[in-house]
Amino acid sequence: MNKLLQKLSDITNIHKRAAFSDIPDRLPTRESEFYALAKERYSCREFKDTPLTDIQINHILEAARVAPSAANKQPVHVWVVKSPEALDKLRNATDYTFNAPVVFMVGASRDAAWVRKYDGKNLADVDAAIVGTHIMLEAAAWGLGNIWIGSFDPAKIKADFPETADYEVVCMIPVGVATAAPSQRHWERLPMEEFASEI
Secondary structure (H helix, E strand, C coil), X not given: CHHHHHHHHHHHHHHHHHCCCXXXXXXXXXXXXXXXXXXXXXXXXXXXXXXXXXXXXXXXXXXXXXXXXXXXXXXXXXXXXXXXXXXXXXXXXXXXXXXCCEEEEEEECHHHCCECCCCCCECHHHHHHHHHHHHHHHHHHCCCEXXXXXXXXXXXXXXXXXXXXXXXXXXXXXXXXXXXXXXXXXXXXXXXXXXXXXX
């Protein structure tokens, strides 16, 4: 009788494997590389003066360039602010560059963006936010500190950086080698039952 039960068990397992239904049983439970990166990335407010390499900057820009946008309109432009003169001008518009060696400035063109027909919502700022997120995560993947800055004077940006005239600058992202650890607030998150729900 035991041999018969064993054969039936073997047949059941073979059937499960053929249908791939046993994959959750066989794969170890682990967090994805992306989740680990997203969890460890934090808002850095202190940087070394170590310059970024061209390879690092180009990879960050490529990650930004492939970011999704509504209807693939791509109404976004990124400016790499890294010369001492440009960084000085930027400090006229914000107190929050934290002396990073590079600041990525992300602008959105409302005229080039997709507009939702139901209520006229223009998605330019959303597309720019997605690009900014790609910048932060790619920088973090290179082991670089970064922070999203929304506190700046748009009028001073327009005056000092005329190349931004046709865009709304949505955010600035200082990037560099971090010298500060994440603050305690980084780990403060809403519990899942408050953050998400199933309907």
